[in-house]
Amino acid sequence: MTYEIIIGLEIHVQLQTRTKIFCGCSTAFNPDHPNVQVCPVCLGLPGALPVLNAEAFHLGIKTALGLGCEIAKFTKWDRKQYFYPDLPKGYQISQFDLPFSHDGHVEVVIGAASADPAQPPPVRRVRILRAHLEEDAGKNVHDESGRGRESKVDLNRAGTPLVEIVTEPDLRSSAEARQFLEELKLMLTYLEVSDCNMQEGSLRCDANVNLHVIQADGSRVPTPIVEIKNLNSFRFTEQAIDYEVARQWESFQQTGIRMGAKGGHKRTVGFDPGRGTTYPLREKEEAADYRYFPDPDLVPMTTTTDQVAAIRAEMCELPSHRRQRLIQDYQLSTYDAAVIIDQGRPVADYFEEVAKSCGDGKQAANWLTQDLQAAMKERGESIVNFPIRPEVLAGLLERINKKRITIKSAREVFTSLLSGTAEGLSPSVPRIDELIASRGLEIVQDTGAIDAAISEVFSRSAKAIADFKAGNEKAVGALIGQVMKGVKGADPQTVREKVLARLAE
Numbered sequence: 150m151t152y153e154i155i156i157g158l159e160i161h162v163q164l165q166t167r168t169k170i171f172c173g174c175s176t177a178f179n180p181d182h183p184n185v186q187v188c189p190v191c192l193g194l195p196g197a198l199p200v201l202n203a204e205a206f207h208l209g210i211k212t213a214l215g216l217g218c219e220i221a222k223f224t225k226w227d228r229k230q231y232f233y234p235d236l237p238k239g240y241q242i243s244q245f246d247l248p249f250s251h252d253g254h255v256e257v258v259i260g261a262a263s264a265d266p267a268q269p270p271p272v273r274r275v276r277i278l279r280a281h282l283e284e285d286a287g288k289n290v291h292d293e294s295g296r297g298r299e300s301k302v303d304l305n306r307a308g309t310p311l312v313e314i315v316t317e318p319d320l321r322s323s324a325e326a327r328q329f330l331e332e333l334k335l336m337l338t339y340l341e342v343s344d345c346n347m348q349e350g351s352l353r354c355d356a357n358v359n360l361h362v363i364q365a366d367g368s369r370v371p372t373p374i375v376e377i378k379n380l381n382s383f384r385f386t387e388q389a390i391d392y393e394v395a396r397q398w399e400s401f402q403q404t405g406i407r408m409g410a411k412g413g414h415k416r417t418v419g420f421d422p423g424r425g426t427t428y429p430l431r432e433k434e435e436a437a438d439y440r441y442f443p444d445p446d447l448v449p450m451t452t453t454t455d456q457v458a459a460i461r462a463e464m465c466e467l468p469s470h471r472r473q474r475l476i477q478d479y480q481l482s483t484y485d486a487a488v489i490i491d492q493g494r495p496v497a498d499y500f501e502e503v504a505k506s507c508g509d510g511k512q513a514a515n516w517l518t519q520d521l522q523a524a525m526k527e528r529g530e531s532i533v534n535f536p537i538r539p540e541v542l543a544g545l546l547e548r549i550n551k552k553r554i555t556i557k558s559a560r561e562v563f564t565s566l567l568s569g570t571a572e573g574l575s576p577s578v579p580r581i582d583e584l585i586a587s588r589g590l591e592i593v594q595d596t597g598a599i600d601a602a603i604s605e606v607f608s609r610s611a612k613a614i615a616d617f618k619a620g621n622e623k624a625v626g627a628l629i630g631q632v633m634k635g636v637k638g639a640d641p642q643t644v645r646e647k648v649l650a651r652l653a654e
């Protein structure tokens with residue numbers, strides 16, 4: 150017996166509007182001042198009427214288009230009734246049978262690329278069942294001092310716009326689930342629809358997990374589905390799924406209980422990161438238990454194809470597409486393209502500016518992923534406030550490409566540009582030339598001087614020459630080193646070629 154892991158995800162994403170979805174209260178994350186961003190609407194006071202925030206709908210459509218979803222021409226609001234202390238109205242305004250979008254997909258690279266660059270890396274196509282809009286609940290704050298037994302409610306978050314994304318059960322491992330979430334987060338931040346800050350709860354995930362146990366005769370037996378609620382980190386999502394897979398496999402081997410059989414109903418659990426285990430929560434409601442009905446306080450919405458086209462036109466290129474384009478336009482490796490794209494849109498923009506302007510994408514990628522990355526880390530700066538702007542880095546790389554300086558000298562200039570900022574010298578292209586001149590870094594292209602130095606070195610290096618001719622190829626390094634010493638700033642490539650040519654004479 151073996152099994153296949155079946156995972157579907159439901160993700161709640163906070164949309165980055167300034168105000169809440171049905172009132173004018175601020176959506177700022179403000180846990181130190183509870184219950185200050187509230188009004189009669191989000192407190193659920195009798196008679197208060199909600200009004201849709203058009204920006205929330207707009208960002209919702211952008212999100213859905215990013216997911217490749219169809220946008221419904223007609224959509225409405227429904228009340229989802231349940232009792233919980235952080236839900237002041239006793240119901241959540243959500244969307245039930247007519248969500249504003251449905252039927253999309255996201256392609257996720259799973260596993261490593263093959264060694265053959267012509268072979269594209271394996272991709273999992275994850276279908277999106279639907280994406281709908283709803284309001285967030287407040288937050289219960291439990292006393293963690295261990296002394297009191299008080300719990301309090303903070304309603305600052307109540308009414309924050311959420312888009313709920315529901316995937317089909319297309320993921321096949323905890324690692325795939327994580328890769329999907331990372332790609333989703335990257336896409337949402339590129340689109341600037343959400344900051345996806347998981348510590349602040351802007352992106353939360355529920356995972357539906359079960360196994361299809363494959364019998365000796367090839368038939369498949371599904372184990373009962375378990376829904377793991379409110380996973381607020383990628384690592385916890387992976388850990389929780391791994392735990393559930395192991396637990397379900399063991400349980401099936403002991404009991405043989407299949408989904409739908411007696412004792413095989415769907416269950417809802419939480420994840421305890423400290424123990425690394427799941428624990429049972431309330432029994433899962435069926436849709437009927439929520440007694441959904443259309444919200445009489447909100448009018449349904451209609452969307453025209455023109456409106457959708459206008460929103461599509463203002464969207465940026467999606468990261469998955471941009472990764473492919475960097476590979477094609479700048480001949481980057483799959484790896485470098487991923488490293489650049491996965492660091493977010495400002496890094497990708499910086500890269501493209503440098504690559505376009507210096508005309509050498511590979512060189513730009515090398516500098517960005519090595520020298521720049523290291524310098525930013527050391528200085529604690531992000532790309533947005535990094536003092537060497539793209540046009541200056543491009544100027545430096547251009548001087549390497551035109552063989553005016555070596556890569557080694559360019560590193561020296563780069564470091565000087567950065568350390569100069571402490572004295573108020575701003576990095577600029579003219580400053581690069583000043584540094585090259587003052588430090589004598591210009592490559593000597595005068596081949597006469599190089600030829601003369603080679604003759605001089607050869608006249609006193611009979612042993613090294615004999616060693617080389619006897620098969621010791623390393624001897625050439627010593628000869629090149631001598632010549633380089635003789636002509637300050639000589640192009641090492643030219644020297645190497647000339648020394649080898651002289652040895653071959």
Ligand code: ZN
Nearest residue numbers: 172174188191
């Ligand atoms: Zn309010």
Ligand code: MN
Nearest residue numbers: 161243283313
């Ligand atoms: Mn929801």
